Every structure is written in C-alpha cells, then in structure tokens.
Amino acid sequence: MNPTFVLVPGAWHLPSTFDLLRGELDAKGHPSIAVKLPTTGPEPRGGLREDAAAVRGAIEAVGGPVVVVAHSYGGIPATEAAAGLPGVRHVVYLAAYVPDVNESMFTIHGIPDPDDTDGLFPIGDDPRAQLYADVPDDVAALAIGRLVGQRVQPWADRVTRAAWHTVPSTYILTERDASLPVELQERMATHTKDVRRLPTGHSPHLARPDELAAILDEISARAGSAA
Template sequence: MTDQRPTLVLVPGAWHLPSTYDLLRGELDALGYPSLAVKLPTTGPDARGGLRDDADTIRAAIEAVSGPVVVVAHSYGGIPATEAVTDLPHVQRLVYLAAFVPDIGESMYTLLGAPEPDVVEGMFPIGADPRAQLYADVPEAVADLAISRLVDQRHQAFADRVTRAAWHTVPSTYIVTEQDASLSVAVQEQMAAHAKDVRRIATSHSPFLSRPAELAALLDEIVRG
C-alpha cells in the first residue's frame, strides 16, 4: 500500500441522509482520511428510482475521486454498493457495516427469506420505534437528532435484484454489530461469509453515531491491514 491515504466513500442505509456520517467523518479527518458521504436517490426528500439509481450514484461518486478509495456501506447500502463497485481498479476494499451482502440475482427480500411483494411502488415505512431498532446505544441528544433527520425510502430498492456482485473480485471486510436490534447477528454472520475478513464491534446498528471514534479506529486498522 502506498503512503497516500484512501478516500473513504460512505454509503448510508435506508431512510438515512449523508449527515448520518458527520460524527464519523470528523473522526476520520482526525486520523488523516479524506471522506465523502453519498446521497442515495431512493431516499428522500424527493425519493426516486430503485437499486440501479442508487448504484449509479455510488459509482459516479467513486469515479470522481482521484486516488485510492475504500467504500464503507451500511445496512441497505450494502446492496447498491455491491452492484456499483465492480471493475473500478482504484477501489482497494469494500467494507460492509452491518450490511446486506447480496449475490447476483438476490435482493433484500431474498436475503431475508421473505416473499417478494406484488407491488413495490411508493415508500417503505420506517419501524415504529427507530430509537430501539437503530439507535439503542446512541446518546439521547444524538439519537433525537438522527430520528429527526430520517426521510422517506423507496420500496422498489428493497425488491430490485443485483446484476453484479463486487465481493467476488474486490477485497471485502464485514463488520458485525454485536448488539444489533435491526439486523440480527445470526443474519449478519450468514452474509459475512462472503467477506474475506470479518471484524466485530460491540454496538447497536449505528456505531457511526454511538461510537464514532472506535469505528474510525477500526476502519483505520482495516485499511492498514
């Protein structure tokens, strides 16, 4: 690896805007890592499109970076990142953070073993208790702000199937969130089997909000590894 620090391209999950990574980006900056967070088209406001639109946006963000890139994708974001990151030689690694890891022909529904709906138009609602589901160990003020920033999410993105799977050719790491009430550890471990390297962090679903310094240090360790 060269002395040049890669840019970390951060992909949020469903219902989340790029601002969800603000605390983590501050910690990464302190460690000397440039970063950018992607706004997915299928998340509001003005949500549109499906999986392919998200993947195209991620790919465009990566292609705009000069120099090496590490992609970090959270939760649903793992699906469009898997579609997007193939055949980009300056991507050094794909990090799945409590994320879905599909193979070709799979969707979020197939990964969860759920029946695919007949209609996927419109928005998919957030759970009734996002604090418990997503932010159980996040400081109250930070969680309140995160909840206030949640936006609409297009349903189609959950049902679309991937046509490419970057983890077949791109070095990948899976970070298991061990106290996750949204994506169970058992499901995470099944998907982590696709990764070359598996790490763990003792947090809920959103370590970028609950333990941003610890997560930044873990990402630094993965990049340097």
C-alpha cells in the same frame, strides 16, 4: 496515496448520518465523502440501479484509491457499484447486506416480492430502539429527526454483479443489533475475507464513531499498502 473513504448510508438516512464518523476520520488524516442515495428522501426516486449509479459516480469522482464503507441497505448498491472499478481497494460492510448476484434484500430475508414496489417502506414504530438503542440521547434525537422516506423498489431489485467476489472486503458485525439480526449478519459475513465485531447496536457510526474510525484506519492502511 491515502485512500478516500466513500460512505454509503442505509435506508431512510441522508449523508449527514456519517458526520460524526467523518470528523473522526478527518482527525486521522483520512478524506471522506458521503453519498446521497436517490431512493432515499426527501424526494425519493428510482431503484437499485439509480442508487448504484450514485455510488459509482462518487467513487469515480475521487480519481484515486477508494475504500467503500456501506451501512445496512447501503451494502446492496455498494456491492453492485464497486464491481469492476480499479480504484476500489476495499469494501467494508458495516452491519450491512452482502448480496450475491441475483439477490435482493427481500430474497436475502426469504420474503416474496411485494405486488407494488412503487411506494415507501415504513420506518417502524420505534426507531430509537431499532436503530439507535445505544446511541447518546442527543445524537439519537437528531438522527431520528433527520430520517426521511425510503422507496420499496430498491429492496426488490436484484443485484447483477457482486464486488466482493473480486475486491477485498471486511464485515463489521454489530453484536447487539436490534435491526439486522446477528444470525443473518454472521451468514452474510462469510462472503467477506475478514470479520470484525463491535458490541454495539445497528449504528456504530453514531454510538462509537471513534472505535469505528480506528478499525477503518487500520483497514485503510492495509488497503493503501496493497495498492
């Protein structure tokens, strides 16, 4: 059976961030769904546990083999959610965080937990440069207009289980990333068994969705044959 892609967005992003990629996957015959994370607006709530539950629910709803693709912050709830689910054939970390047990985004960066995790984390002064530097102007403008609030709490919450210990995984490293430092990506990629590289900024699903879909197509073929 052809695995279904379950796509997990990063901070501040809604499922629509994957529309272009889903179109490319659909053209290759791959079904896909994109997850709405509760901690991401327009009415953000909860923390990592709620986000992981949303990802886990999406995986379980497929009822067949799944390849999870997580972008940026999405790697944290995906790591928690995909552990122990027999339907998950592969996890793809797309310029994403790869936490181990008892790690959080803050600990990965070596930053102490904030005193207050109840508020929203600011997007930054220049999302165009930070997130979409190599994305076409019209696509970037639409993406910026779709950015929403993101709670701080899931960035401080620590992972209790890590899927990459038992599930085959791939890291797709973005070599011109202005958001997630390449050096940090290199370090986190050592947790995975396979590393691919794209000469893009932080959002290859918007900058080069066709090239990304080709990589995912190959991974899906391998994951399906290993089922």
